Amino acid sequence: xxxxxxxxxxLRRTFGSVHALDNxxxxxxxxxxxxxxxxxxxxxxxxxRVLAGLEDADAGRVxxxxxxxxxxxxxxxxxxxVFQAYSLFPHLTAVENVEFGLKLRGRRKVPGRAAEMLELVxxxxxxxxYPHQMSGGQQQRVALARALAIEPAVLLLDEPLSALDAKVxxxxxxxIKRIQTEVxxxxxxxxxxxxxxxxxxxxxxxxxxxxxxxxxxxxDVYQQPxxxxxxxxxxxxxxxxxxxxxxxxxVLGTELxxxxxxxxxxxxxxxxxxxxxxxxxxxxxxxxxxxxxxGSTSRVTVTVGETLVVAQVASSLLPSLTPGxxxxxxxxxxxxxxxxxxx
Amino acid sequence: xxxxxxxxxxxxxxxxxxxxxxxGVFFLLPLAAMLEFSTRNSETWPLLVNWPKLSDTYPDLAExxxxxxxxxxxxxxxxxxxxxxxxxxxxxxxxxLRRFVEFLCLLPLTIPAIVLVVGLAPVYAWVTYFLGGSSxxxxxxxxxxxxxxxYRAIDAGLSAIDVKTVAEAARSLGAGWTTVIVxxxxxxxxxxxxxxxxxxxxLVLGEFTIASLLNRTNLQVSIELLGKSxxxxxxxxxxxxxxxxxxLLMLLSLAGGSKKEQK
Numbered sequence: 001x002x003x004x005x006x007x008x009x010x011l012r013r014t015f016g017s018v019h020a021l022d023n024x025x026x027x028x029x030x031x032x033x034x035x036x037x038x039x040x041x042x043x044x045x046x047x048x049r050v051l052a053g054l055e056d057a058d059a060g061r062v063x064x065x066x067x068x069x070x071x072x073x074x075x076x077x078x079x080x081x082v083f084q085a086y087s088l089f090p091h092l093t094a095v096e097n098v099e100f101g102l103k104l105r106g107r108r109k110v111p112g113r114a115a116e117m118l119e120l121v122x123x124x125x126x127x128x129x130y131p132h133q134m135s136g137g138q139q140q141r142v143a144l145a146r147a148l149a150i151e152p153a154v155l156l157l158d159e160p161l162s163a164l165d166a167k168v169x170x171x172x173x174x175x176i177k178r179i180q181t182e183v184x185x186x187x188x189x190x191x192x193x194x195x196x197x198x199x200x201x202x203x204x205x206x207x208x209x210x211x212x213x214x215x216x217x218x219x220d221v222y223q224q225p226x227x228x229x230x231x232x233x234x235x236x237x238x239x240x241x242x243x244x245x246x247x248x249x250x251v252l253g254t255e256l257x258x259x260x261x262x263x264x265x266x267x268x269x270x271x272x273x274x275x276x277x278x279x280x281x282x283x284x285x286x287x288x289x290x291x292x293x294x295g296s297t298s299r300v301t302v303t304v305g306e307t308l309v310v311a312q313v314a315s316s317l318l319p320s321l322t323p324g325x326x327x328x329x330x331x332x333x334x335x336x337x338x339x340x341x342x343x
Numbered sequence: 344x345x346x347x348x349x350x351x352x353x354x355x356x357x358x359x360x361x362x363x364x365x366x367g368v369f370f371l372l373p374l375a376a377m378l379e380f381s382t383r384n385s386e387t388w389p390l391l392v393n394w395p396k397l398s399d400t401y402p403d404l405a406e407x408x409x410x411x412x413x414x415x416x417x418x419x420x421x422x423x424x425x426x427x428x429x430x431x432x433x434x435x436x437x438x439x440l441r442r443f444v445e446f447l448c449l450l451p452l453t454i455p456a457i458v459l460v461v462g463l464a465p466v467y468a469w470v471t472y473f474l475g476g477s478s479x480x481x482x483x484x485x486x487x488x489x490x491x492x493x494y495r496a497i498d499a500g501l502s503a504i505d506v507k508t509v510a511e512a513a514r515s516l517g518a519g520w521t522t523v524i525v526x527x528x529x530x531x532x533x534x535x536x537x538x539x540x541x542x543x544x545x546l547v548l549g550e551f552t553i554a555s556l557l558n559r560t561n562l563q564v565s566i567e568l569l570g571k572s573x574x575x576x577x578x579x580x581x582x583x584x585x586x587x588x589x590x591l592l593m594l595l596s597l598a599g600g601s602k603k604e605q606k
Contacts, residue, residue, distance in 0.1 A: 074511070088512075104522065156515075
């Protein structure tokens with residue numbers, strides 16, 4: 001099965017005085033999985049609901065496979081959807097839930113297809129259970145099977161993992177990725193969890209106030225954030241003062257290339273903790289303030305003069321970096337973004 | 344210490360039984376009296392269960408029973424047809440109107456039946472003009488009268504499921520609005536709909552004021568009429584009607600209970 005391209009064109013939607021969607025453009029290639037990421041209220045869920053037909057846009061068009069579906073109601077849009085809240089029909093068993101959409105479409109071989117879908121999500125032995133007899137993770141799997149059973153043109157996932165506990169969440173997101181790759185359905189995944197977005201998406205769209213701040217592969221969003229907002233929202237960043245001259249900024253004595261050019265003068269650079277190296281050095285001019293063990297890696301806060309710098313270090317180095325230890329801080333020369341909100 | 348607790352417990356038990364006995368006597372004594380009175384004439388009860396003979400002997404009573412049963416059935420149907428789609432629609436599409444609809448539905452509870460009749464009389468002059476003076480026309484007034492109870496029951500049923508999400512899931516799977524209501528929402532509020540219907544039937548079977556003041560016939564009106572000619576029979580019918588209402592309410596609580604078991 002091959003996917004269908006989706007095109008959102010100039011979508012606008014206001015709730016009262018809030019612009020949930022502010023001229024949003026988004027192209028999803030056939031078979032691609034795009035994750036929309038952003039803080040709550042940024043419009044990501046509205047974008048998904050407009051695509052699903054559950055919400056009307058004030059302006060703009062929705063194209064699926066080149067066909068304008070803006071005026072079509074939700075039940076004629078051919079989309080499979082998984083919701084944040086548990087959405088299985090409580091009076092039907094797992095297999096009846098999966099069959100629901102198939103029967104509405106008058107498909108033949110309904111039971112076979114439903115069993116096949118349950119097997120795809122690894123629940124073939126749970127077909128006769130009612131939703132209240134299943135765990136949250138299992139319910140969301142059945143919901144995924146139900147959404148995919150109708151072979152939708154587009155799969156819409158509206159924070160499907162946010163109600164689950166951490167371990168199930170990681171498990172299920174990997175499974176979603178596997179199934180999506182296997183089935184090849186064009187997918188829009190909405191989440192506020194950056195780790196989730198980076199892990200599953202082919203491209204991540206970071207949204208702010210109804211607009212896309214950046215749409216790029218996960219590594220690019222993380223390593224070359226297009227704006228301070230993206231740098232700040234995705235991953236942790238140190239805000240370090242520096243001096244801009246030409247295409248570089250000088251921070252703590254190290255010259256770092258800029259992601260986007262800026263006017264010369266003093267500025268604040270956003271530096272990832274893993275780009276900060278800390279080594280014990282009596283002459284280093286810095287000292288460890290706190291350290292916290294996080295498992296395979298650890299986090300160390302260092303004071304350099306009056307500046308606090310957070311560094312990510314291998315946990316094996318932690319014993320040599322007890323609070324008070326004099327250290328030297330060096331920065332890895334990777335491109336950095338500037339925090340324009342302060343200047 | 345243990346002695347004090349045991350003594351307190353014993354006191355509580357005695358108190359509990361005392362309350363139960365007093366209330367039991369309060370409720371059951373009139374019923375027992377009715378039973379005793381209605382069995383003084385040994386022909387009363389056999390006649391009551393012999394429909395052809397009953398309708399021959401007391402044609403007014405028979406008419407009252409039939410009217411009341413018809414009214415109960417029609418009111419239940421009209422109430423469901425009006426209320427179920429409305430409450431679902433308000434929840435799905437017009438959540439802002441929910442308070443208003445609730446207020447509107449609870450309003451009949453605050454208006455005494457006698458006041459209601461004063462307002463209904465001129466309306467019923469028109470109803471009689473257009474539809475005739477049949478006792479079945481009371482169904483319109485009764486539908487309004489049962490709204491508070493029926494609304495509560497159905498609203499509670501809808502609160503138990505996430506109507507919005509479930510409806511949206513069904514829509515995204517290709518279901519139109521009719522399918523959403525009939526195949527997804529209704530099966531999940533079945534017991535609530537049943538309770539609303541049972542309450543309606545119980546209420547309509549017990550209604551007297553409006554029927555009497557609007558000069559229509561129903562069970563209670565005919566019982567009152569019968570009381571003037573045959574006291575034992577009228578008491579026997581009252582008792583039978585009460586027992587029927589008890590059975591209905593029992594079925595209602597059973598319907599509610601089976602749903603809890605499922606969960």
